[in-house]
Amino acid sequence: MKMRDEYFNKKNFFSLLLFLFVILGITGFSMKQSKKESSVKITHGNIIFEVNSALHTRISSSFPDSKTVMDKFQASENITIDNRVISNFELKKVQESTLDGKLSGREWLAKGIFEEDGLKLVKNLKLTAYDDFPNLISVEVKYVNASKEDVFIDGWINGNYQILPQGDQPPFWAFQGSSSSSRSDWIKPLEPGYYQKNYMGMNDSDYGGGIPVTSVWRPDLNIAVGHLSLVPELVNLPTEMLKDSKVVIGVSNDFAHRTLFKAQDTITTLETFVSVSKGDYFENLAKYSELMQEKGIKMVKPEEAAFEPIWCAWGYGREFTMEEVVNTLPKVKELGIDWAVLDDGFQVAEGDWEPASDRFPEGEDAIKKLVERIHGYGLKAKIWWTPLAADPGSKALEQNPQMIIKKENGAPQFITWWDAYYLSPTKEETVKHTKDILDLFLNQWDFDGLKMDGQHLNAVAPDHTLENPEEAPKGLPDFFHMIYNEARKIKPNAVVENCPCGTCMSYYNMASTNQTVSSDPLSSWQIRHKGKTYKALVPQTAYYGDHVELSDNGSDFASSFGIGAVLGTKFTVPSSSENEEAEKFLLTERKEEVWKKWFTLYNDKMLSKEEYIGNLYDIGYDKPETHVIKKQDRLYYAFYADFWEGKIEFRGLENNTEYRIVDYFNKVNLEHVKASQPFLDVNFKEFILLEAVPVGK
Structure with missing residues (x-):
């Protein structure tokens, strides 16, 4: 009997060990389990x-x-x-x-x-x-x-x-x-x-x-x-x-x-x-x-004026004249454009933002009169500006040399494009200098918005004059938030555009701009995929497609229009001055017809304000490339390809609803589709813009 009891006690003991081993294995806390297994x-x-x-x-x-x-x-x-x-x-x-x-x-x-x-x-x-x-x-x-x-x-x-x-x-x-x-x-x-x-x-x-x-x-x-x-x-x-x-x-x-x-x-x-x-x-x-x-990231609210189309004087280059800008304003108004932008070249130097005497011999009074002329046409005025940059020898740096970011070896941090020095965004002197400029532009000169420009805006290097050098790059978003708040304090409806030329814009800087931009795109493809990116991150933003002259063939309005971007241009008109830069962008009779059609269509549809539906099509694998915007019960499809002949698919249609398809750019009615039969045979070059309208509406 004793031997039998010992047998069963041993058997129970080993059974208990086996049970515990299994339980430990299941719960994932066995230290001896294989590295291939999940704990x-x-x-x-x-x-x-x-x-x-x-x-x-x-x-x-x-x-x-x-x-x-x-x-x-x-x-x-x-x-x-x-x-x-x-x-x-x-x-x-x-x-x-x-x-x-x-x-x-x-x-x-x-x-x-x-x-x-x-x-x-x-x-x-x-x-x-x-x-x-x-x-x-x-x-x-x-x-x-x-x-x-x-x-x-x-x-x-x-x-x-x-x-x-x-x-x-x-x-x-x-x-x-x-x-x-x-x-x-x-x-x-x-x-x-x-x-x-x-x-x-x-x-x-x-x-x-x-x-x-x-x-x-x-x-x-x-x-x-x-x-x-x-x-x-x-x-x-x-x-x-x-x-x-x-x-x-x-x-x-x-x-x-x-x-x-x-x-x-x-x-x-x-x-x-x-x-x-x-x-x-x-x-x-x-x-x-x-x-x-x-x-905790707080994105600013959209501004109605940021969705209005834009003309920029940059077509005349840095050597523009007052006459050229003023003579273009009637055509800007006629084409249905609402903004006129005074671009680079008006200033004495980066950092010193007083008017250049060769451009404005009357000084600040000439700038004020130009803004009055812009407002007189019912247009809004925006001014170009490159913050955080000051030229060597500028008054700004003579008065406040401590604003300069310095490298670990003590040398100034240089901005190659502007031949200027970087200013440190967290220093009190830089903040005061910037607030004074904002007062000059928006209060004293009466501009309605800012075009902040330059690839250097996207980030700054560590500033080794600070106890913690990384305070400078980490504090940059607060600097732009200060600009936004100060601008809106002076002009409650100010448009604050941040254009970090060619860079992938810092997510942190997006929180203090109410107008993002494709920012010197190298192709129409960049205009479209940058637009999709911004609409994923900041869906309420006014995304500006930049000057159409930067798109494929200098005239691809369709890429901006179909992605839901604000339209813009830098066209020029004939002038008595010899300006070779301006000759490239003359608004010929043929171009004027095309420009007029697109700006009229933009103001009619205003798709830039509507909801971009970014998860319906894969921008990499789906062909042709497709983008969709929803406006009330209508869907606006933009298809892009060098050449396309074959089926296209209309995704996102409501079940049990029939839609008539309209080529609204060419004003042609196509066939009807519905969610159960969402395909249509088409052929096009470069683009086709289609509107899906519920039948009966």
């Missing part, structure tokens, strides 16, 4: 985020028809210490908690340990799923130096994912939010061997900043990463396509100098995120902006 699994909307026992991660999607994203767990969050990448941590504990308040949700904290050769690190991986933002997981990591000795950090990276292709050509498209002197496309197809660092600081003497998001997509799925800091950060968002067409993305901080990591100290990464969506980059970018606004 934490979060499903939030259609994103599935897993963490294994080495604190490696894996992303997958539950969207219908979406294919494998990663074939294995990856060391997506790691730190480099003493030139050694530390990526394998032994999972010790996972805690889950609830987030209450405005940004409610769930939070997971996974703690892991790395210990080897006297180095001991604790990794605390915090994962957050916000209730109102499905398909997105935010990631923040705290590293603790639990060693007895100090070490040096070289950098860290979050969201370092290697994503599988699916064999399509091209296998990936990408949105990359950085800026460079090449003024390259923000959206492009990727090829094997491609690499772009996407540094968010200064990339050249004049260029830097941008949107801290990278979004890559295949026909079945889009994956985006970025950071959620409320100020600009000097980090990278590198994009690389390997030889096997896998794409590598991430958010990395490569320290400019090796940083001492003292024993028992903690270093915290930025809060980064990964999100998934169907289609192109539009939804992921929109989701990012909505979350940033929930976290």
Whole structure:
């Protein structure tokens, strides 16, 4: 009997051990489980985020028809210490908690340990799923130096994912939010061997900043990463396509100098995120902006006057005369344009904004009279200005030399394009100098709006005259917010345009402008995809397509019109002066007929104020390229291709509603369509603009 009892006690004991082992395995807290298995699994909307026992991660999607994203767990969050990448941590504990308040949700904290050769690190991986933002997981990591000795950090990276292709050509498209002197496309197809660092600081003497998001997509799925800091950060968002067409993305901080990591100290990464969506980059970018606004970014309200069409005197160049500008105003009014812009060339120098004597021999009185003439035609007046720039030898710098940003070696930070010095945006002297200029332009001279211009506006370099040099780039958005508030205090309906020539505009600067712009586009393609980007991030903004003369063939109004952009031009009229620049943009009789048609159509439809529906068509894979604007119960479709002959599809139609299709540019009625039969055969060159009107209305 005793032997039998001992047998059953042993059997029960081993059964209990087996039971505990199974339970521990299921709940994910077995320290001996395979690194291939999931210890934490979060499903939030259609994103599935897993963490294994080495604190490696894996992303997958539950969207219908979406294919494998990663074939294995990856060391997506790691730190480099003493030139050694530390990526394998032994999972010790996972805690889950609830987030209450405005940004409610769930939070997971996974703690892991790395210990080897006297180095001991604790990794605390915090994962957050916000209730109102499905398909997105935010990631923040705290590293603790639990060693007895100090070490040096070289950098860290979050969201370092290697994503599988699916064999399509091209296998990936990408949105990359950085800026460079090449003024390259923000959206492009990727090829094997491609690499772009996407540094968010200064990339050249004049260029830097941008949107801290990278979004890559295949026909079945889009994956985006970025950071959620409320100020600009000097980090990278590198994009690389390997030889096997896998794409590598991430958010990395490569320290400019090796940083001492003292024993028992903690270093915290930025809060980064990964999100998934169907289609192109539009939804992921929109989701990012909505979350940033929930976290504290405040976008300004739209201004009615910002949607009105624009004429700019830049067609006459810097050597314009008063006569040329004044003589153009009647034609501006006749074409249905509401704004006249006095552009570069009126000033003594960058920094010294008094009127140049050769252009305005009567001084400030001549400027005031010009504004009176503009207002006399019922037009609004805008003035060109390049803040944060002052020429060497200018009075502004003679009086306040401390405004200049200085490099680490003590040399002034130079703006190559303007042959000027950068001004530090957080210094009191710079702020006062800027407020005085605003009073001059909007109060004393009576202009109605500002055209702030220059690629250097997008970011500034660290200012080494400050105790914390990064105070300058991080404080830049506050500088522009000051300009916006001061301008609107003087003129409550002032239009404040920010035109950071050719750059991918800093997301943080978007919060203090009520008119964004395609900003010196190199092609019509740039006008359209920049428009889609702005409408994802700031859907209420007045997006200005810039001078139509910068589009393909210098006359592609359709690209601005179909994307819902404000129309603008810099045409010139015959003049007695010998101005070779102005000859390029003369409004001939034929051009006037075309210009009149487009501006009349723009004022009739005013699609720039309406809702852009950005998730219906994939700008990379869907052909022809298509954009849609909804105005009440009507849908406006813009199709683009060099040449198209075949079917087009009308997405977004209401069920059980029949629509008549109108080519409203050519005033031609086409066939009827409905959601169950949304196709139509057409042929066109360059563009076709179609209106879907519910039958009976």
